[in-house]
Amino acid sequence: MTDQAKMQTSTAIIVRNEAFLAEADRLKPELREKAVRPRQLVQIAADSTAVHGYRSKPVADAAELEERSFGRGESFILDFGDHRVGYLSFAIRTVGSPPDAPLKVKLTFGEMPVEVAVPFDTYDGWISSAWLQEETLFVDVMPHRVELPRRYSFRYVKVEVLATSQKYSVSFHDFACRTVTSADSGQVAPLRHADPVLEQLDRISIRTLEDCMQDVFEDGPKRDRRLWLGDLRLQALANYETFNQNDLVKRCLYLFAGVPDEKGRVSANLFIQPTVIADDTYLFDYSLFFTASLYDYFVATNDRQTLRELWPTAYRQVELALERVDETGILRDDESWWSFIDWNDQLNKQAPSQGVLLYTLKRAVQLAEAVGEPGIAAQLAETIATLTAATMRELWDSEQRFFVSGAQRQVSWAGQAWLALAEILPEADNRDLLLRLQAANPDVGMTTPYMVHHFVEALLIAGCKEEAIARMKAYWGQMAQDGADTFWELYDPQNKSFSPYGSPLINSYCHAWSCTPTYLIRRYGL
């Protein structure tokens, strides 16, 4: 996710736990590198049937590039055949007289065709244009091998020769992307599935997760390249079913626990460079996901040592969340960006956040028991009972037979999904709720794969396997048909150019929170 809208900043005092940070440092993964060559020279053509209006068309094998030379104003586009995260290098030689002026060359990187078709200077969105991946280089001495120091996330590279001189042109060769990931694809058990669509979704999910697994679990290798708790939780779930690199999850948990604020609250996200810095964004749901993520980690690993060390941080998130519960047993709502849930301006956060709280409390009880705190476990169980009753009393609309949220009593998809995930209704009632939700299709819908994941998982725990598969195919399956090499941050099948940022140029097209089909398929045996 990204926090650049509606951010709730504070002047939190960070209390560094150096022992936790040292443990995180010890768990720093090695990055695996691979040299990947471009496959084809392509043209990008306007095509109204394509997502964002552009489609790539092969024009020649990439090996033919070497035979061509380029003067001022000439350009070409390389296709690396799949989504890549890494460092680009290439060689330049000159054709004609000795180069009597520097070369000026512009590179534009695109995960999607639109990024190498629409000039970046048309972008006028509200998040930083510095995320748009481009470089303008001057090369003084040739022949020369260019080794770009920044990491890019791309499939396409456009190369534009902005200036040579009248006496020489240039030829490019030996393009390579040194890809990086901390994921070891050798660890993934192959999925042979009777349903080729599910097999495809599994494969794309794993590619997505792989490209987001770097020094930490990043949310997106193009943009924001950061460790977010909401993304981490889903990446960890997908990881347990695939790469099983649990030390990377452990590292990320220690990082979050290493820089809480003075109340003990964990940040919604961390910066890792130049040092570990807690962002000044705190979100109700994301803080609770520390606790949920520790639960998932413990279930996957049975690592009691980590549980013991991180339990106080996990329990502290629950305590802080409960401070927001009012005398009726319901979370106080407000207008600020206090809880994330989904990228949806219309969404009231109260009911879904109540769901997140109950979902987490149920896992916290189990952690308290595992860590040998029966008193806390009993107290949490009591709280669950109280809040469950309050939720049914205050948020359940028995006429509409939906949960409502906020003063306007909003009926949202997110509210139903999260209160289904909280499992406060019997399984059959949950099933009815979710099927009724699909039928009623209230206006306040889901805008991100992140939210769709939670709805699909709610269907699965309610036993609606067919509906879950249908939803996955309609959503991630359609995304795959629309050309996703890795799953996108944002996708609305009804409005395929949706961007909350003002332009699809800045969307991320390999995004951690979209990688969950592999988890859903493998965990629930779809």
Place this chain on the structure above:
Amino acid sequence: MTDQAKMQTSTAIIVRNEAFLAEADRLKPELREKAVRPRQLVQIAADSTAVHGYRSKPVADAAELEERSFGRGESFILDFGDHRVGYLSFAIRTVGSPPDAPLKVKLTFGEMPVEVAVPFDTYDGWISSAWLQEETLFVDVMPHRVELPRRYSFRYVKVEVLATSQKYSVSFHDFACRTVTSADSGQVAPLRHADPVLEQLDRISIRTLEDCMQDVFEDGPKRDRRLWLGDLRLQALANYETFNQNDLVKRCLYLFAGVPDEKGRVSANLFIQPTVIADDTYLFDYSLFFTASLYDYFVATNDRQTLRELWPTAYRQVELALERVDETGILRDDESWWSFIDWNDQLNKQAPSQGVLLYTLKRAVQLAEAVGEPGIAAQLAETIATLTAATMRELWDSEQRFFVSGAQRQVSWAGQAWLALAEILPEADNRDLLLRLQAANPDVGMTTPYMVHHFVEALLIAGCKEEAIARMKAYWGQMAQDGADTFWELYDPQNKSFSPYGSPLINSYCHAWSCTPTYLIRRYGL
């Protein structure tokens, strides 16, 4: 100079003399470095009385920069107080929340205010826009110290923040230019002159030469950064009167002698990186200047070993030049760029080139004698007599009392100046010729400091000291009044925005061939 117009290219076969190149390599100078800080924050204001229409105005001490912070769309301009050649570095820190997006920042370097006032994308001249000094950087992790790897030639640096995010701005500090030169200013004897203008011209000349003295004598540190024979000859003359770093001259002579073509002809200029490469530009006058430069070097150093080794190359240039003399004893004229003389499309090159040939032959005779080749010396003396008679017979117009050039019998400043430098008329007649030239002021004038140098030196050898000083003051003195920190490649006091390239943005404002006032003042005791 620059060769990018009207270039005469050929497919010459280069015959490398590895012993000469090894000797040149042995003479490679150490670069001296100095850390220079910016002096002031300035604004550039439009001002129709300023050269190119812009003037710099101080607004604050550079130390105040640190107190300021800059968001998207904000910028500042630093003044480093004088012309600098070197490597820029600076530090960036962020203000506000942790930086949640990269910083995009653009740097523009200017030797002159116009370069940081007029956007480079307005440039539409015919030589490469890649010479315009700018960089667009993305900084992913901050705080950060930026160390730019390219060398720039500048006094002003404009810094524009193109993108941050809504959550942070940036502050800049610790700007430094690590200047580089192979010149040792400790070697220069101070000039205390009664005339403050001549003292000023001497000082600016030395600064110009210093900034052009790098790994070789460069023509201009901004553009082309290359070793040209015409520039080398004048730099060497200025050097003998100032830095006296004669090994650098020697190195450059060995470099030219190291890569002749298969006929033994030396190129008009060399590229030094990635290896020594002779450019495919050959010019009648520039090849002869190898011989003239060796003569000057021998006079300055009495280095007989070098003379012996390089004499065959020097003599070969004379032999090749004489092949162009027709049966009347005059150089064959043609329309191509066969001889440089001056940046002037109207100029016919025949008469001035005849002057260059005779000028060089007279020095070649002395070299032949010094090297112990009396037979060659006698033969050259005979050639001089023949060509002198031919010149008077064919090119002297006794009615106009000027030398004429080409089929159109053009009377040019360059023709009179070079045939005066050739000293084929008695000194008194030379004096009359030059004074008559000043009075008649023919249309085909002088466009570069390079040509004005030759006219002033002609005045001096003809004994017109007052006129020489007056011309220097009217030309270089006016350039200094117009704000030259170092002397400019191009300057026409009547048309101050003259550029042969289509825009003054691309002119070089520290140019070797303009550094000769120090030589003229010191050598002729002005």
